[in-house]
Amino acid sequence: MRVLGVDPGLTRCGVGVVDGAPGRPLRMVACGVVRTPAELDVAHRLLQIEEGLELWFDRHQPELVAVERVFAQHNVRTVMGTAQASAVAMLCATRRGIPVTLHTPSEVKAAISGNGRADKAQVGAMVTRLLRLDAPPKPADAADALALAICHIWRGAATDRIAAAVAAARPKEYRR
């Protein structure tokens, strides 16, 4: 399966595409960031993120999308922008009928390093090793997005079956 991971942010929205299945070798397809300038108003920044993400969806045709779950207890200054960027990512996926799953940062860290409190460097090192890259992906937002995709491939098999069952049980007007 092909998973697009999104580490949402207004200034740098990390994106990473990984092919894989539980128990099989992982393959990085692409990674990068969608950037928007801080001097632009929020509405236009969100529009640029939408346009940037649409290109990633068009180019890589992911089957599943994993987005970092945003918590309000983080840095209050940036958390609203992060929540808004994550809304754009969810919209882009759901509009195309692609299932979206949210993972918390500690779920991602635990999945790829065995430690829910792993630091950035450790996450970067594990992403590099698991995807057999020559160096950690830069910027860190791109590495985090790849980590999300890997987490989803490993955790997702069970979760997706549950989500599919829930979707099937849902009244028809909510389905896409």
Add this chain to the structure above:
Amino acid sequence: MRVLGVDPGLTRCGVGVVDGAPGRPLRMVACGVVRTPAELDVAHRLLQIEEGLELWFDRHQPELVAVERVFAQHNVRTVMGTAQASAVAMLCATRRGIPVTLHTPSEVKAAISGNGRADKAQVGAMVTRLLRLDAPPKPADAADALALAICHIWRGAATDRIAAAVAAARPKEYRR
């Protein structure tokens, strides 16, 4: 000018359309709410809000959009959803090239009642009076959306000129 006010929320997203100009009588065009069921996942709720708001944009063709500015210090439980719903409203407007302005709740209360700490009932009463309605619009989210639109009509004249000047001074690739 025709202003669409949006009081963002995942469960009830208030919408209100008002025609008017500073110093002229105001006219309510329509008001209501876009609702999404709490049992749906966030991604699909955001999609339903997008689809609901698109209908309001199509039907009423607003020239300006006013969205309530969300603060992180509010109820932490609901604030993320509110921020995400506001992102959808901003996207819908900006995609159509319609200028979006954010107003804080106290700006809105002060504009329409003279008191930045006015309660819901007072806001509802002033909206009813200013729009010459027979009764306060229900639910309160619809009244709040109308209050936002009125606030924008009254405060907006100056703000819009500034925004237009800023937009004109912006590099071309950021403009729509």
